[in-house]
Amino acid sequence: MSDQLSRVFAALSDPTRRDMVARLTGGDATVGELAAPYAVSMQAVSKHLKVLEEAGLVTRSRDAQRRPVHLEAEVFDLMTKWIERYRQRAEERYQRLDAVLAELDNDEHNDEHKQGLAGAPEEGTAS
Amino acid sequence: MSDQLSRVFAALSDPTRRDMVARLTGGDATVGELAAPYAVSMQAVSKHLKVLEEAGLVTRSRDAQRRPVHLEAEVFDLMTKWIERYRQRAEERYQRLDAVLAELDNDEHNDEHKQGLAGAPEEGTAS
DNA sequence: TCTTTCGTCAACCATTCGGTTGACTACGAC
DNA sequence: GTCGTAGTCAACCGAATGGTTGACGAAAGA
Numbered sequence: 438m439s440d441q442l443s444r445v446f447a448a449l450s451d452p453t454r455r456d457m458v459a460r461l462t463g464g465d466a467t468v469g470e471l472a473a474p475y476a477v478s479m480q481a482v483s484k485h486l487k488v489l490e491e492a493g494l495v496t497r498s499r500d501a502q503r504r505p506v507h508l509e510a511e512v513f514d515l516m517t518k519w520i521e522r523y524r525q526r527a528e529e530r531y532q533r534l535d536a537v538l539a540e541l542d543n544d545e546h547n548d549e550h551k552q553g554l555a556g557a558p559e560e561g562t563a564s
Numbered sequence: 565m566s567d568q569l570s571r572v573f574a575a576l577s578d579p580t581r582r583d584m585v586a587r588l589t590g591g592d593a594t595v596g597e598l599a600a601p602y603a604v605s606m607q608a609v610s611k612h613l614k615v616l617e618e619a620g621l622v623t624r625s626r627d628a629q630r631r632p633v634h635l636e637a638e639v640f641d642l643m644t645k646w647i648e649r650y651r652q653r654a655e656e657r658y659q660r661l662d663a664v665l666a667e668l669d670n671d672e673h674n675d676e677h678k679q680g681l682a683g684a685p686e687e688g689t690a691s
Numbered sequence: 692t693c694t695t696t697c698g699t700c701a702a703c704c705a706t707t708c709g710g711t712t713g714a715c716t717a718c719g720a721c
Numbered sequence: 722g723t724c725g726t727a728g729t730c731a732a733c734c735g736a737a738t739g740g741t742t743g744a745c746g747a748a749a750g751a
Contacts, residue, residue, distance in 0.1 A: 440579065447577035450570050451739085455646070462653035468698060481740055483699065488738095502697045502748045510654035513647050519582070520640050520647075526589035527637035578709085595728060608710055610729060615708095629718045629727045 441493060442519060445512055448492035453477075454485050458494060461508035468504055568620060569642055575619035580604075581612050585621060588635035595631055 449455055457471055472482040486506060489495045493512045497504050576582050584598055599609040613633060616622045620639045624631050 442582070443577050443579055446573050450574035450577055452567065452570055453739095455569070459650055462650045462657065464657065469696090477739090478741070479698070480700090480742085484739070487699095502746090504698065508654055510651055510658070513651045513654075517644070517647055517651075520643055523586055523589045524637055524640045524644075527635055527640075530589065530591065531637070580709090596726090604709085605711065606728070607712085607730090611709075614729095629716090631728065 441512075442515055444488075444492040445494065445516055448488050448494055451485070451488075454489055457482075457485065457489065458508065461495065461506060462510075465505045465507045468506065471506060568639075569646060571615075571619040572621065572639055572643055575615050575621055578612070578615075581616055584609075584612060584616065585635065588622065588633060589637075592632045592634045595633065598633060 449458070453475060456474075460466065460471065468479060468482060468486065471486070472479045475482065486495065486497070490497060494509060496507050496509055498507065576585070580602060583601075587593065587598065595606060595609060595613065598613070599606045602609065613622065613624070617624060621636060623634050623636055625634065
């Protein structure tokens with residue numbers, strides 16, 4: 438798994454964890470409160486929380502024997518940035534399609550329409 | 565895994581697959597072209613593509629014995645919507661924090677500061 | 692002190708995942 | 722027809738995942 442972006446995506450690939458995150462946008466909650474709606478043991482919920490925590494999506498403090506869970510919304514930015522970067526590129530290319538087609542028409546004598554490995558991929562690896 | 569949102573997140577939780585998506589923003593590519601930069605077999609790449617395809621992130625056509633891979637950027641919107649929905653809620657709550665604190669001060673006689681199950685979670689389940 | 696509540700840790704289990712190798716199909720070229 | 726190229730399918734393997742149960746720790750209340 439290694440990098441944070443992978444961990445964040447993986448964490449949100451589980452519906453239960455997504456639901457927890459959703460509910461945490463309404464305010465901090467204890468493990469018991471979070472576990473209540475689901476038909477699974479508290480241990481399972483505890484594991485889910487560990488996954489969310491390791492992805493940096495939540496933090497946990499201490500209140501007597503309670504462990505309140507707090508959502509760290511900033512991590513969303515990591516995903517949003519990644520998504521936006523590549524969506525933009527895809528859309529740009531899509532909008533340039535007519536231009537490309539025209540160019541391809543011109544270049545018909547020159548037969549290398551190489552399109553395969555295009556831009557620099559650059560996996561962000563989080564700054 | 566079941567729902568599409570889960571499949572999309574899961575698909576992007578792998579660095580290799582994210583890199584493929586990134587490269588596909590530069591234009592369609594064949595399996596061989598996609599496989600080239602990685603130190604894994606073409607079969608492995610084929611599997612990755614199946615995951616991306618089942619998530620709706622790519623589609624594949626037929627060109628003789630070649631199977632060009634095409635990025636479907638619209639699926640990004642699914643994620644973006646989910647993320648934005650809950651980020652907004654989280655930020656709203658954060659900005660309302662002072663108001664909440666004030667209200668909490670007023671409500672001190674009334675001792676139900678219930679915060680646990682707050683808003684309606686509503687797992688989108690893709691329309 | 693004893694008990695209850697809230698939560699974690701550890702061990703186990705079935706399933707999924709990312710990778711491999713080997714066999715196979717589909718098409719173009721010779 | 723035969724060969725080479727592009728790709729998939731199937732079986733297998735080790736590691737990770739999501740769940741369970743059971744035991745334990747830490748703090749509040751009796």
